[in-house]
Amino acid sequence: MRIEPAVPAEILAAVRAPFAEMGASAIDPPIAQPLGLILDLSGEAMRERLILVQADGGGEAALRPDFTIPAARLHIESGRTGGRYFYEGKAFRAAPKGREAYEEFLQIGIEAFETGAAPEADAEIAALAWHAAAAGGRTDLTMELGDVGLFAAFVDTLKLADPLAARIKRSFSSPRRLWAMLAKAEEPVGSDAPRPAGDRLSSLLAGLPETEATAVLQDLWALAGIEPAGGRSAAEIVHRLAERSAVARAPQLTREQASLITRFLAISDAPTAALEAVARLAAPGGPKLAAALKGWERRLHVMIDEGAPAAAMRLSTAFGRDFGYYDGMLFEVRSAALGDHRPVAAGGRYDSLFSRLGASLARGAVGCMVRPGRAWREGAQ
Amino acid sequence: MTDPLILALPSKGRQKEQTEAWLADCGLPVRAVGGERGYAAKLDGLADIEVRLISAGEIAGALFAGEVHLGATGEDLLHELAHDLSDRVLLMQALGFGHADLVVAAPKSWIDVETMADVDEVAHLFLARTGRRLRVATKYLTQTRAFFARHGVTDYRIVESGGATEGAPAAGAAELITDITTTGATLSANGLKVLSDGLILSSQFQLAASLTADWNDVRRDAAGRLLRILEARARARRTATLTWPQSGDEAARAAVSELIAAGAKARPFGVLVENGAIFAATAALAEAGVGPVTVENPTYVFEPASEAMEGLARRLDRRN
Numbered sequence: 001m002r003i004e005p006a007v008p009a010e011i012l013a014a015v016r017a018p019f020a021e022m023g024a025s026a027i028d029p030p031i032a033q034p035l036g037l038i039l040d041l042s043g044e045a046m047r048e049r050l051i052l053v054q055a056d057g058g059g060e061a062a063l064r065p066d067f068t069i070p071a072a073r074l075h076i077e078s079g080r081t082g083g084r085y086f087y088e089g090k091a092f093r094a095a096p097k098g099r100e101a102y103e104e105f106l107q108i109g110i111e112a113f114e115t116g117a118a119p120e121a122d123a124e125i126a127a128l129a130w131h132a133a134a135a136g137g138r139t140d141l142t143m144e145l146g147d148v149g150l151f152a153a154f155v156d157t158l159k160l161a162d163p164l165a166a167r168i169k170r171s172f173s174s175p176r177r178l179w180a181m182l183a184k185a186e187e188p189v190g191s192d193a194p195r196p197a198g199d200r201l202s203s204l205l206a207g208l209p210e211t212e213a214t215a216v217l218q219d220l221w222a223l224a225g226i227e228p229a230g231g232r233s234a235a236e237i238v239h240r241l242a243e244r245s246a247v248a249r250a251p252q253l254t255r256e257q258a259s260l261i262t263r264f265l266a267i268s269d270a271p272t273a274a275l276e277a278v279a280r281l282a283a284p285g286g287p288k289l290a291a292a293l294k295g296w297e298r299r300l301h302v303m304i305d306e307g308a309p310a311a312a313m314r315l316s317t318a319f320g321r322d323f324g325y326y327d328g329m330l331f332e333v334r335s336a337a338l339g340d341h342r343p344v345a346a347g348g349r350y351d352s353l354f355s356r357l358g359a360s361l362a363r364g365a366v367g368c369m370v371r372p373g374r375a376w377r378e379g380a381q
Numbered sequence: 382m383t384d385p386l387i388l389a390l391p392s393k394g395r396q397k398e399q400t401e402a403w404l405a406d407c408g409l410p411v412r413a414v415g416g417e418r419g420y421a422a423k424l425d426g427l428a429d430i431e432v433r434l435i436s437a438g439e440i441a442g443a444l445f446a447g448e449v450h451l452g453a454t455g456e457d458l459l460h461e462l463a464h465d466l467s468d469r470v471l472l473m474q475a476l477g478f479g480h481a482d483l484v485v486a487a488p489k490s491w492i493d494v495e496t497m498a499d500v501d502e503v504a505h506l507f508l509a510r511t512g513r514r515l516r517v518a519t520k521y522l523t524q525t526r527a528f529f530a531r532h533g534v535t536d537y538r539i540v541e542s543g544g545a546t547e548g549a550p551a552a553g554a555a556e557l558i559t560d561i562t563t564t565g566a567t568l569s570a571n572g573l574k575v576l577s578d579g580l581i582l583s584s585q586f587q588l589a590a591s592l593t594a595d596w597n598d599v600r601r602d603a604a605g606r607l608l609r610i611l612e613a614r615a616r617a618r619r620t621a622t623l624t625w626p627q628s629g630d631e632a633a634r635a636a637v638s639e640l641i642a643a644g645a646k647a648r649p650f651g652v653l654v655e656n657g658a659i660f661a662a663t664a665a666l667a668e669a670g671v672g673p674v675t676v677e678n679p680t681y682v683f684e685p686a687s688e689a690m691e692g693l694a695r696r697l698d699r700r701n
Contacts, residue, residue: 039538040514043536043537044529044535044537044539047526047538170502170505170506173536174501175533176532177498177501177502180498202492205492224489226488227490229488229490229572230491230557232490232491232556240493244493356512
């Protein structure tokens with residue numbers, strides 16, 4: 001395992017200093033975390049980055065790849081409603097194939113679990129990440145900003161049929177699926193490939209009211225001697241068939257709409273210019289988008305107030321589309337010398353994490369981490 | 382023998398029988414050294430090759446690690462060791478047995494799921510509804526991960542399966558599986574269906590060479606002798622010799638001239654053709670009034686150069 005060299009104490013103190021003003025309590029979560037939980041939350045693509053450990057007869061565990069899930073688990077166990085947590089410790093990630101990287105490295109960060117005005121909290125955390133990252137002496141830093149929620153708000157302004165809008169929003173995290181849908185808008189009507197066998201049954205079921213179709217499907221399973229397996233109910237399957245058929249019958253995505261989506265996803269500019277571009281592209285009267293844009297105005301205002309330099313920021317609408325559990329604003333602080341795939345600091349909002357961890361309390365969650373070894377100007381990676 | 386070439390062959394079951402039958406057919410019967418239960422053997426007539434009998438899974442690992450020079454094992458087992466094999470193992474010859482397909486299978490009750498694109502969407506919906514990812518039970522982690530990535534499916538996770546993978550969905554341990562199947566009957570009996578685009582790998586036994594092993598000139602010579610025989614036998618099985626009477630030679634040569642231009646080899650009063658061209662040739666000869674024409678399969682067809690050995694030598698030289 002390649003271990004990151006120690007960062008000099010004065011650099012470490014400088015990176016740590018901005019965190020002291022956040023009013024967070026220090027935590028020291030377990031290094032070994034349940035593997036299943038991490039994979040459920042972060043996805044299979046994470047597996048090759050995990051370093052696994054297993055005691056004789058015990059369940060498989062992973063050395064913590066970051067502190068977000070460990071901190072959220074500690075918080076749930078504490079039973080508290082809100083809380084801000086500070087951590088400083090080693091995290092572990094296997095080097096990606098064909099790339100040299102430290103596999104054991106230091107992270108300093110904060111997780112804020114609280115309800116409240118999201119844009120202000122987002123901005124506070126992003127500005128904190130900026131200051132901590134810059135404390136290591138690098139002068140080539142930039143901040144990449146994104147917002148996972150902005151896409152859905154933009155799609156709403158296109159006034160598409162509900163099932164189609166839902167499918168497109170869902171595709172944000174899967175570029176391939178989205179491009180396939182956009183490409184279809186370019187094709188003349190009726191050029192669909194013939195549906196596979198068994199589709200007659202699907203269209204039949206899709207034509208019935210859903211409760212009736214559910215009963216028919218259950219009868220069919222019984223007739224065919226099929227034991228339903230795999231955690232999906234008849235109602236769920238029928239609902240998807242109905243939705244698919246509704247999408248097929250409803251007006252399709254027009255070329256103009258597809259082109260608007262493509263142009264939206266290409267926006268990457270200084271934040272104010274990027275937000276203006278989004279507003280120009282969208283038809284007026286999208287209340288969600290208007291609220292999202294207003295939120296961003298507020299966010300940027302607070303960030304700049306807190307000393308993050310506007311000139312170093314870039315907002316990209318497609319940034320973060322395939323990043324695990326973030327569901328709102330997200331950001332990375334990058335160094336030109338280190339390159340885009342070695343961010344000095346990163347963070348964002350992930351409000352849905354708690355419900356996914358099975359906690360009944362819905363809470364806001366936003367956090368960031370800094371890698372002192374990367375923030376340190378003389379550090380290699 | 383100080384520098385033996387090590388050839389690894391399966392040590393048990395049907396794989397052992399089929400591999401030994403293939404070698405015997407090539408004129409190289411495998412003789413166990415030190416009794417029937419021994420794990421070392423020799424090939425008749427090739428004294429400088431040491432045969433090691435180990436399991437097919439271990440053969441793949443040994444080729445990968447460079448512990449053996451040549452080995453016969455399943456393609457599926459080799460591909461499981463690394464996403465990209467090409468700098469460690471060279472596949473030399475498909476052996477025509479040990480066929481098995483690695484496939485993605487979903488519950489039959491999912492009548493709305495036929496393709497990987499459906500899996501992608503269902504996985505996303507499943508995650509949104511339950512907060513959990515669709516679980517895929519498998520013993521083939523590397524290939525499953527690569528295949529799902531190729532299809533852009535991200536909202537899933539793998540559950541490593543130790544034993545009967547096909548039972549995982551019914552047992553509630555997973556929603557989907559990927560597994561080896563030959564007829565699909567076991568999958569079907571467990572309420573599963575193969576996705577229409579769910580074929581990950583169509584596998585069979587392969588003779589493979591390790592590119593990480595220590596190859597000196599002595600071992601290369603030994604490998605060359607073995608490969609030439611295997612190749613000559615494989616070539617013989619693909620071809621047939623047509624022979625005609627001396628009296629019709631001129632007319633016969635004219636009748637098969639197109640075949641010769643296309644690669645068939647002229648013989649004295651005859652021609653060596655691919656099996657697929659036999660009847661085209663006999664028809665042309667009949668039309669030219671040549672007969673009787675006899676057709677025989679040769680036992681071996683040796684060429685001066687061994688393509689397999691030259692290919693291996695090129696890869697080994699590039700390595701240095």
